[in-house]
Amino acid sequence: xxxxxxxxxxxxxxxxxxxxxxxxxxxxxxxxxxxxxxxxxxxxxxxxxxxxxxxxxxxxxxxxxxxxxxxxxxxxxxxxxxxxxxxxxxxxxxxxxxxxxxxxxxxxxxxxxxxxxxxxxxxxxxxxxxxxxxxxxxxxxxxxxxxxxxxxxxxxxxxxxxxxxxxxxxxxxxxxxxxxxxxxxxxxxxxxxxxxxxxxxxxxxxxxxxxxxxxxxxxxxxxxxxxxxxxxxxxxxxxxxxxxxxxxxxxxxxxxxxxxxxxxxxxxxxxxxxxxxxxxxxxxxxxxxxxxxxxxxxxxxxxxxxxxxxxxxxxxxxxxxxxxxxxxxxxxxxxxxxxxxxxxxxxxxxxx
Numbered sequence: 001x002x003x004x005x006x007x008x009x010x011x012x013x014x015x016x017x018x019x020x021x022x023x024x025x026x027x028x029x030x031x032x033x034x035x036x037x038x039x040x041x042x043x044x045x046x047x048x049x050x051x052x053x054x055x056x057x058x059x060x061x062x063x064x065x066x067x068x069x070x071x072x073x074x075x076x077x078x079x080x081x082x083x084x085x086x087x088x089x090x091x092x093x094x095x096x097x098x099x100x101x102x103x104x105x106x107x108x109x110x111x112x113x114x115x116x117x118x119x120x121x122x123x124x125x126x127x128x129x130x131x132x133x134x135x136x137x138x139x140x141x142x143x144x145x146x147x148x149x150x151x152x153x154x155x156x157x158x159x160x161x162x163x164x165x166x167x168x169x170x171x172x173x174x175x176x177x178x179x180x181x182x183x184x185x186x187x188x189x190x191x192x193x194x195x196x197x198x199x200x201x202x203x204x205x206x207x208x209x210x211x212x213x214x215x216x217x218x219x220x221x222x223x224x225x226x227x228x229x230x231x232x233x234x235x236x237x238x239x240x241x242x243x244x245x246x247x248x249x250x251x252x253x254x255x256x257x258x259x260x261x262x263x264x265x266x267x268x269x270x271x272x273x274x275x276x277x278x279x280x281x282x283x284x285x286x287x288x289x290x291x292x293x294x295x296x297x298x299x300x301x302x303x304x305x306x307x308x309x310x311x312x313x314x315x316x317x318x319x320x321x322x323x324x325x326x327x328x329x330x331x332x333x334x335x336x337x338x339x340x341x342x343x344x345x346x347x348x349x350x351x352x
Contacts, residue, residue, distance in 0.1 A: 006067050009046070013071035016040040031168045033102075033134050034078045041068075047081060048088050048098070055092035056100065062263040066204050066255070073208025076309040078169075080104060080131035082201045087139040090150060090194060094185050101136035104129055104155075107198050107321050111142035111151060111176065113184070120144075121178040122151050128171040128320065132160060137182055138174060141191045150185040150194065165316035193266045198321050199274040200258050203281035206317050207251050210284050213292040213310040214244050220296055231295070240291045251277075251284035268334055275322075275331040282324035285314035 020037035041047045050065040051057025058064075065085060072081060080102060087103035106126035113122050126140050132155050142151045158174040165171050218241060221231040231237050258277040262270050289311040293300045300307040318324065 006063060009049075009064055009067045010071050012044055013041075013046065013068055014075070016044060016046075017071075017075045017077055030162075030164045030170055031078045033080065033131065037077050038079050038081075041079070041081065048085050051085065051088045051098065052092050055088065055095065055098045057088065057092070057098070062259055065201075066259045069201055069204040070208035070211075073205030073313070074212045076209065076212070076306075076313060080134065082198075082205060083130050083135070086194070086197055086201060087137065087152075089197070090139050090185065090190055091152060091183055093190075094187075095183060099136060102131070102134050103137050103139065103152075104131055104135035105194065105198060106138055106140040106174070107195060109140040109142065111140055111153075113142050113144035113149060113151065113181075114178075115145075116178065120181060120184060122153060122181050123177050123179070125176070126158075126174045128163070128165075129174050130320075131170050132158075132172045132174055133162075133170060139194070141194060144184075144186075146186050148188055148191045150187070150190045151181040152183040153179055153181055165319070167312040167316040169313075169316065171320075189266055192268075192271060196262060196266060196271045196274040199278040199327070200255070200262060202317055202320055203251070203255055203258070203274075203277045206281045206285050206314060207248070207255055209310040209313050209317075210244075210248050210251065210288045213288050213307060213314070214241075214248060216307050216310070217241065217244065217292045217295050220300075237295060240295055244288050244291050247284040247287040251281045254280040269338060272331055272334045272338060275327045275334070278322065279324055279327050279331070282318045282327070285318050289314045 016037060020034060020040055038047070045058040046068050048057035049060040049068055050062055053059035069082060072079060083104040084102050087105045088098040090105070091098050106129045108128055109124060109126040111122050111124035111126065113120055122142055124142070126138060129138055132138060135155055137152045138155055139150055139152045142149055153176055155174065157179040158176050161173040161175070163171050163173060221237050221241070224231045254277040258273045261273045292307060292311060296305070296307055299305050300311075302308070322330065
């Protein structure tokens with residue numbers, strides 16, 4: 001794939017968002033799915049761009065999906081494309097065609113698979129499930145006699161406790177009681193893939209939101225004048241902009257490296273890469289949200305100003321899947337098994 005191809009995908013997503021006239025849709029304090037943008041993305045072949053064509057996708061590659069996720073994060077579009085795409089990815093190798101309905105995933109669950117009268121049933125809970133009320137299935141890890149497996153469960157069979165994050169996005173709790181799974185994937189690699197990719201995909205959307213917050217901040221300090229000159233002339237303002245840019249550059253480099261690594265397969269090394277990338281994205285989110293609001297002043301907190309669409313998501317997404325601290329603890333447990341910190345960082349084995 002070429003840079004020109006990736007640029008064209010980015011322009012296509014931008015054009016779709018403009019055409020859909022995507023707005024901040026809310027009902028009862030929660031954001032609602034932008035069905036127009038979803039329809040246009042589906043028609044353009046970008047909804048499941050990296051899912052195999054045989055399973056109903058566009059047979060693209062991970063870098064194509066990365067561009068789509070970053071641009072959707074940039075525009076703060078209310079679409080559960082991250083979750084839908086990942087669920088379809090996980091089911092594709094094990095089903096003829098992934099369901100056309102919206103899907104979601106959960107990396108936080110205590111599901112248990114049991115055998116009743118010779119049939120598998122699943123009981124337990126999934127927490128903080130994104131957009132579950134607009135999805136027909138949720139794909140989540142579960143414990144079985146065979147070890148860790150993935151199960152696809154119908155959300156219609158769940159007892160749903162509605163919740164939402166600080167950005168107003170649905171993050172429900174789902175409870176299942178002896179529900180027959182639509183699909184069961186007895187493959188430990190698929191569980192690893194779920195954990196690795198959900199962290200990377202969230203980091204990519206955070207990167208897009210951070211880039212939008214920086215662009216809005218640069219525009220604000222350039223246009224806003226104080227004491228006869230733009231705010232951008234102040235040294236402290238320039239320092240804050242540079243700090244935001246540095247954090248975004250580090251997060252972008254981490255995301256690019258992780259996309260390359262995960263495109264080659266799945267395993268403990270790729271999970272470590274995703275964890276490190278998510279840590280960098282979380283740190284970027286903290287810096288960008290704090291400094292962008294500091295430079296905007298009170299206007300940045302208003303519903304009328306678009307900054308909050310990015311910063312509330314940055315704040316909320318830091319708590320999705322795994323927090324920065326949880327990622328760091330998980331990474332510290334993985335590194336010794338990968339050869340130690342030096343070998344892990346340099347990707348070389350020391351010759352003894």
